[in-house]
Amino acid sequence: MKYSDKYFALDKDLGRPLTPGTEAYATHNSTGRPVVELTAEQRYAFDLRGWLLIEGVLSQDEIAAAKEHIYKVHHEPDSLLAHHRSSMGGPCVELIDHPVIVGFMNEFVYQPFTDGVKTPPLGNQWSYGFRMEMSFSQYRARGDGKFLPHNGNGMMRVPGDHHTYHAFPGQAHSCLTRALWELNPVARGQGGTLFVSGSHKAAFVGPESLRSMDSPFWQDYDCPAGSVLFFTEAVTHSSSVWDMDHPRVAIFNSYNAIGSKWHNWDPHPELLAEMPPMRQTMFRPVYVGGNVVKHDDA
Ligand SMILES: O=C(O)CCC(=O)C(=O)O
Ligand SMILES: [Fe+2]
Secondary structure, eight states: OOGGGOOOSSOBTTTBOOOOOGGGSOSBOTTSOBOOOOOHHHHHHHHHHSEEEEOOOSOHHHHHHHHHHHHHHHHOGGGSOGGGOSTTSGGGHHHHTOHHHHHHHHHHTOOOOOOSSSSOOSOOSSSOSEEEEEEEEEEEOTTOOOOOOBOOOGGGSOGGGSOOEEEETTEEEESSEEEEEEOSOBOTTSSSOEEETTGGGOSSOOOGGGGSTTSTTEEOOOBOTTEEEEEETTSOEEOOOOOSSSOEEEEEEEEEETTOOOSSOOOOHHHHHHSOHHHHGGGSOSOOTTOOOOGGGO
16 A cells, blocks of 8 residues: 555644655665565554564675674774764664665654645655664673563653654554664563553553563564564563573664654764765754755755
8 A cells, every 4th residue: 555545534724635645755765775665464563563573674694794783882892983883883874774664664653744835745755754863782691681661551642752652544653663673583582572562552551460571461572683673662561681592682773753852862973974865864953844855955
C-alpha cells in the first residue's frame, strides 16, 4: 500500500485533507539506496505490539565492520579520530539512515503535515521527514545489565511527554522511537531487550507483578547478528542481564518527529559536516512550520 492511500481520522481547515502525495516520502536514502517499505505484516505487528524485529538486515561484511568500530569505541578509542569516536562514527554512520530505517520512520515517526497551500510536507526526495535524536552503543559481557522496567500507557500521555503512541484508523504515530542494531546473535532469555507487548496502548497501569522478570507478560526475541529491533519508547520495556558467551554488541539509535526533541544531544559537528546533504537533514533545527529542505536549498 502506498503512503498516500492512508487517511487521517481528522482533516484540517473545515475538512481539507492533510494527506500529501507519495513525493513527500523519501524513496531513496542519502546514498541513493532504495528505501525498504514495511510489509503489511510488519506494520501490523509493530502497531499491535509496540516493537518489531527485522532479522538479518546487514551483510556479513557490514556486521564485521560495525562490530570492529564498536569494539574500538569501547576498548581502543585513541585509535579513532575524535569525531568518529561514537556509535555513529566510521562505518556505523551508514546505519543511521539505512533503507530499512527510512522505511520504518516514514511510516511511524514522520507526520507529513501539510495544509496543501502554504505549508509543504516535512519531507521530500532531498529531506527526511523525521529527526535523529541520539546514539550510543553497548559492549556487554556476561553478567552486565540490569532488569529496569520502564514506560508504558503511551496513548494516555500528553504530547510533551515524548513517550507517546497514538493510533487512529489507518494511521499510527510513535514519538521517541528506538532502532536497536544487534551486531551479535541473541538467544531468547539470554539478555536481549524485554517487552510487554501492547503496553504502549494499555489503559491500565502495569500490575506490580511486572516488577519480576518471571511475569508471563515479558517477551523477548532471538535473532542473528545484523538484525534491527524497532520499538516505541511508549511500550513497557527493560534491559536484561546478558548471559551469552559472546558479548552483546549493540547500537541504540533514537529518532523523533521533526518538531520534537527529547535528548540534550547533538552529533559531533565534524561528523555532521562529512555527511551527504540528505543525511544532514535528520539534524536540522527542531520546529515544524515549513521545516523542509527543498531541492533549491540542497
Ligand atoms: O538495554 C536494553 O536492552 C534496553 C535499553 C532501553 O531501555 C532503551 O533502549 O530504551
Ligand atoms: Fe528505554
